[in-house]
Amino acid sequence: MTEKKETILQTALELFAKEGFNATSTSKVAKEAGVSEGLVFKHFNNKAGLLEAILKEGEKKFKLFYADVVMENDPRERLRKIILLPFQIAEEEYEFWKLQFKLKWELGYDSTEKMKPLVESITKAFDELSYPAPSLEAELLLQTLDGLSTAIIKHEVSDPENLMKLLLKKYEL
Amino acid sequence: MTEKKETILQTALELFAKEGFNATSTSKVAKEAGVSEGLVFKHFNNKAGLLEAILKEGEKKFKLFYADVVMENDPRERLRKIILLPFQIAEEEYEFWKLQFKLKWELGYDSTEKMKPLVESITKAFDELSYPAPSLEAELLLQTLDGLSTAIIKHEVSDPENLMKLLLKKYEL
DNA sequence: GCATTTTAAGTGAGTAATCACTCATTATTA
DNA sequence: TAATAATGAGTGATTACTCACTTAAAATGC
Structure with missing residues (x-):
């Protein structure tokens, strides 16, 4: 390079x-x-190739970002770690993540496939913690974190610290 | 017209x-x-004027969509109604809402101002129900519903019915 | 009620600017 | 010397937008 x-x-x-x-x-x-x-x-x-290179780097970064979560063995700690993720995005990387979200909308990109390992990992955590509907819980949590992430990188969250604490409390973490 | x-x-x-x-x-x-x-x-x-006309219609529809929520006096019922919203989006309107989300990303549109009455209305509901941190609760719920809405209109939610029930249960509704 | 004028709806060919992309050529490095 | 990095002028196609014009529908005067 x-x-x-x-x-x-x-x-x-x-x-x-x-x-x-x-x-x-x-x-x-x-x-x-x-x-x-x-x-x-x-x-x-071509122009599409340029875009592809950027998206590829995005995927790599994304995987790196949640690798620590999936690897965590303790279910409670795993949930705690994934909830922390959106709040750990470095401010100088907001533009990068904004682009990832933006492009996914612009290109009608379906990310469910790439999220599968994460979904399963969180589902398993809820299962181990004896939640009655683990896969639904996982889906709900991930959508919540998705909403939070977009709000954060758009600077639309006023008090991230306490929002994080509130969310952790809801899962007794 | x-x-x-x-x-x-x-x-x-x-x-x-x-x-x-x-x-x-x-x-x-x-x-x-x-x-x-x-x-x-x-x-x-011009082309921007065409876009503006579409966005304006979107705002109108959006306000109509949550008018019923804001008008509801009973706080529990108000929360219940807003949680139901994402799940009530008609399938034939998915494209319309997709466009609204897409354009907001594409144009860097800030929707916080337009959401204010809704945020305040939900905050008040949590307050009346004696939640310890009403404004944080409102922010969290709205971001959750935002995440859910995008997932729904992208057809990324497998079991909306039960997801809705789970969410309602979390708020004891 | 009918003719005339004004206003608005609609057309389609045309414009300069910009688009993604190519290619012959030159500079740099291995 | 061979290969790759880099240039910049050039390509046809497409872009948003204009404009002189025609058609249709109201509004007006008698």
Whole structure:
């Protein structure tokens, strides 16, 4: 990965996040990155390829993000860890996650498949804690965390700390 | 509102929802609506005006949607009603709501202002029910319902009926 | 009630700008 | 020297939008 290639990727990420994929032209990406437009196509074939590279990195980051949760053996601790996740997103990464959400809407991306291991892991945790409807509990919790995550990266949450505490309390964690 | 104007609006709604705002050209809207492209601009000035008209209708629908909740006086019943909302979205309106969510991402739209009356109404309900942290409870519930709504209109929820029941039970409703 | 004028609805060809993408050429590095 | 990185001018297609024009529907005068 050359330096310029990385610059292109980073610039595209920022612009796609700010303006959207279709609203961002390849010429703008090139200009902003201080690079010829041709180079963008040399490295990524076409505009869709550039997007794909960004999405791939997103998936990697996402998996890394929740790997610690899935690996946790103690069910209570596993639930605690996943609830903490949305509140641990670093502020300098808000743009990155915003792009991931944005693109998933723009492209009609279905993420259920990639979420499966996480869903199962949380379901199992609820099961081990003898919740009467583990899979429903898992679904509800994950949707809640999804809503919270989007609100957080949009800076729409006033008091994250106490919101987190409230949620933990609801699951007696 | 002439018949053709309405057709344009409806067609644009469908195309924007399916392909996204920036990915849908005015010529495509016109062609699909069986109308000259010029007419689109006669009625809506520019592409952004067309979008604005759609968003305005969305706001109206949204307010109508939760009007019944805000008007409810009994706090328990008010909570029950708002929890029911996501599960009452008619299937033939999924595309419409999908568009609203999509556009809010695409345009970086901030909806907090429009949600304020709803937030306050729910906060008051929790307060009246003597929850220790009413405003946090309201925020959490609304984010949960937001997450659920998006999942529902994306057809990502397997068992809405029981998910609803579970959520109601959590609030002893 | 009928003719005339004004207003609005609708058309479709045209515009400059921008789009994603190509390619022949040059600079850099292994 | 061979291969890859990088350039930048150029391509046809498409974009949002305009405009001179026609058609249809009200509004007005007699």
